[in-house]
Amino acid sequence: MTAESRVQPVSRSGVWPQTLASLPMLVILVLTLLASVGETLHSRLLEIGGATWPEYFNLRVIDQVGAPDCQVVVDPDAAVDLAVAAKQAEKSADPFADVFGDQIDREQIRASVMATSRACERQLEKWERLQSLNGPGVQAFALMETGLAQAVLLVTGNRRVLLGLMLLFCAAAATLGRQHIALRPVESRRDDRVATVSQLVANGLLTASTWIYRQQELAQADAGMPLAHLFMHDIWVTGFGILTLISLLQLRQPRGELPPGGSWPRALLSVPLYSVMCISASIQFAFHGFYHGIAVYLTMMAELSALFLNLGLYVWVGMLLARTHLPRKVFDVLRPWRLPPKWLGVTVLLLTALPTAYSGASGIFILAAGLTLYRELRRAGTSEQLALATTAISGSMGTMLRPCLLVVIVATLNNSVTTDELFSAGARVLLLTASVYAVYVFLIGGPSQGRIAPLREAVPGMLRALVPLMPYVAIFAGVILLWNVLLDRGLDEFSAPAILPLILLLVLAFERRVLRSADPDADEALQAAGMPLPTGFVSSVLRATRESSALIGALLMLMALSVSVGGLIERSGLLEMFPEQLGSVWLTLTLLMGLLVFIGMIMDPYGAVLLVNATLAPIALNNGINPLHFWVMTVLAFEMGYLTPPVALNHLLTRQVVGVPTSPESLYGSFWQRNFRFILPVLVMGTTLIAVTYLPALWDGGFRLMLGIQSAG
Known part of the structure; x- marks a missing residue:
């Protein structure tokens, strides 16, 4: 999805179909939100009742x-x-009463x-x-x-159903909108045909796998075995069957606006990643006679339905944020300083860490604010390659800050680390990563251009820019205060999925109802088409929901198949070949670091955490690696994998919101110039990962410096 295709003017006749298309997902998100708020509210009501x-x-x-x-x-x-x-x-x-006495x-x-x-x-x-x-x-x-x-x-007891409907409905939206994540976008009719055929095959395999699993479960139920949630099989079979029909219709009606031709190697790179995972996993499962393997791991994914539903809320938060003027107004505060591009990049990475943590995953922040971030960097004079690299890295800066969902999952799956320990270490890793980024940018990024504005100019301009931000600060603080007073809860990793959507909805209502401001992404496109700008609160929410649907579908399908790939790796016995005792902590750390980066390259973070917790974590503990050290290294290695080709998920998402590079340097420059957007993130995250991997094991001071606690010995 290129920058030019993100916003399409919508005629009045097309409003109702798009509204109806957004309503099912809006209902699912609102039910998930109400369930999260309702659990906290009910707990508070019990406390009030017991005290009264x-x-x-x-x-x-x-x-x-x-x-x-x-x-x-x-x-x-x-x-x-x-x-x-x-x-x-x-x-x-009683005839025997005399025996015992009368x-x-x-x-x-x-x-x-x-x-x-x-x-x-x-x-x-x-x-x-x-x-x-x-x-x-x-x-x-x-x-x-x-x-x-x-x-x-009623809602929490049916979270499996909500997750199934969310995944299938959003997958249909991503399929209809052709927004599934691939290594390169579809640019020709051959690309489109190959991508569509791959989705048809993958969806057909998913339908067959869920059908076979359904038949086996029904046979066991008929034999008297008590089984729960049998109705979910019907949902999976029906949903994937509909996805198969959608792909079949798209194959019969190719996109006529694409140019003819195209090469086969480039067309294969346009195959969605979930299709690659599904086809390869299905072949391996079939080779072992485990034909319903994907469906089994899909059911295992449903066991963590609450976490994946929260992911949907986080994506919705990101798209609601993209509909507001808040990112631009934050940059307005920085603009009076006239920071040179390099200094601006370092500042941006530090400022985006907290929103990344609150968005729940690295890719969500890129989808929400990546375009604004890229445009501001380019406006400041940053080269295209450096702006793309900084945008991609920004999604990985706050993944260990409170209240990141990934850290919550790590702490939930095992008792060896706590969220407080991980969040404390994450703040130190953030400062280290920003410092490494600054060193590389200033050393290899060419001479610095421009000078920082003098204080007598920058400070008054910054203060003037802070004034429009005060209502947003008041909304944020008001919701947190009200939540604390009424529900006796603060903003943390457990309450964030419920609080953040409420804050963004209030921000949207404030902008549309009070300020009468238009959708920031719609301004340029609709003005060029001579159409009125949408200022309605409802239209903005529906638009954010509609965009969230396709993004959630692309991410959840990738995650669902990543869980299957992780299960395939686990069942293959490859990780069992890894010796439990290697005799050297340095060899153990090196091998684990390489495996973790590789897993991060091919799997989503949530599925990867499940795999690592079951396989590599025991090996690390058996070889004397501190649990906190291992999990901090794991999360950082995942982020390294998301920035490392050939997949480089963060770069794919950056391209999805920004578009493909178009500058002469990116197209015709040297290898270094054309690929600097990949090289810089790998250098930054790789250096940080090496430091976090080896320094804590080298000396106790390094352990305290990197992880914030005393070494366990």
Whole structure:
């Protein structure tokens, strides 16, 4: 998806179809958001109820519990006589009673009768006390709290369904929009034909795999084996079947606007990565007779449905951010300083670290703000190659800062590290990466151009630019404060998926309703077409949702197939050939670093974490590598993989929002000039990775410097 194709003027006749196309995904995202908010709100309501009414946890279910079915003993002697008579009748009817003796202890029976009476008395007193406390106030509160609990349980109990619908609906949007991630864009009819055929084959294999798995599960259920979530098989089969039909229709109706011709090698590079993974994994699974292998690992992915649904919320946040003027106004604060391109690049990397962390994954921030970042760097005089390199690196800067979702997954999967330790080490890695970037840019980026503006000019201009940002700061602070006061929760890695969409929705409402500002991406395209600029809040949300759908589909399909590839690698036994004890921590670190970078090159971060946690993490621990050291090295190696050809996912996403390079230097320069956008990120992340891998093992000071804690020895 090039920069020129990101925004297409929409006629009034096309508004309703696009609105209807956005509604299903909007419903899924809103349900996911409400479930996240509802869980926190319900927890807070329970706290308030318990603090207001000491017996609230019994009062909330008092209508479901009847009065105690017992009686208090009024005449103990009569009750004892009755119990003795019953005991005698029981013994007379028992032919073996004489074997155990026929003596009846009246005192023991009396003690039992009185103990039962006292227990009944206590139950009745508790029941009467609850009845006296069960006033209109607690009844209304309990009705609201239990109703919310049922609604939240209904949504959270069907997260698998929501994830399945999200993946399939968004995959259909990505397929219809031809926005699946590939090594190079489709530029000719041959490229389009090859890409479409590959998707047809991949979707057909997915349909066959899910169908075979469905039949096996149904056969086991008929044999009496208890199985849960059988209905999900129907969703997968139907969804992938529809994707197959879409690809078949696209094959019958090729894109006529593309030029004819094209070479076969370049066409093969246009095959979506998920198709490559699906076809290769299916062949390997079929070779081992595991025909439903992809469907099995797809089901395993659904076990972490909450995390992947949060990923959808993060992508939605990114697209909502792209619809606002906030990124441009942040750059307005920097513009009065007239920073030279190199200094601006370093500043941008530091400033983008926090938004990257809040976006949940490296690629999401690039999709949301990559175009704005690239344009501002180019406006400051940065070369095209350096601007592309900086945009790609910006997506990897904050992946270990709070509240990044990837770190939360790492801490969730194992108990050897905590999020606090990882986030603390991540801040140090961020400063190291920015420093390495600055060193390389100033050493090999050519002479620095321009001078920083004097303080008497920069400071007043910056202060003037800060004024328009104050409403945004107020919205952000207000939501955080309100969340803290009402729900007693702060902004952290657990609340971010719920808070951030609310903040961005309020920012959009403020811009469209109060400032009456237009969509920033629509300005140029619609003005050129002579059409009015969209200023509506609803239209902006629907547009962000529509764009999110295709991006979520492209990412989730890539992740789903990455999980299958990870399972294939795990089942192949290749990693089992890795010795458990290598005898040298340096050899272990070197081999692990190479494997982690390779995994990062071919898999998405979430699927890669699952694979590494099950295979490489035990090897690292058995060879004496500190768990914190290993996982920091792992996340950094993944980011290195996302910036390393031939796949280089961050570069693919950068190209998707910015477009392909067009400058003469990029097209006709030397090898260094044409590929500087790949070389610089590899140098920066590679140097940082080597430092993080070896320095903590070299000396205790390096361990404390890199990871922020004392070495374990």
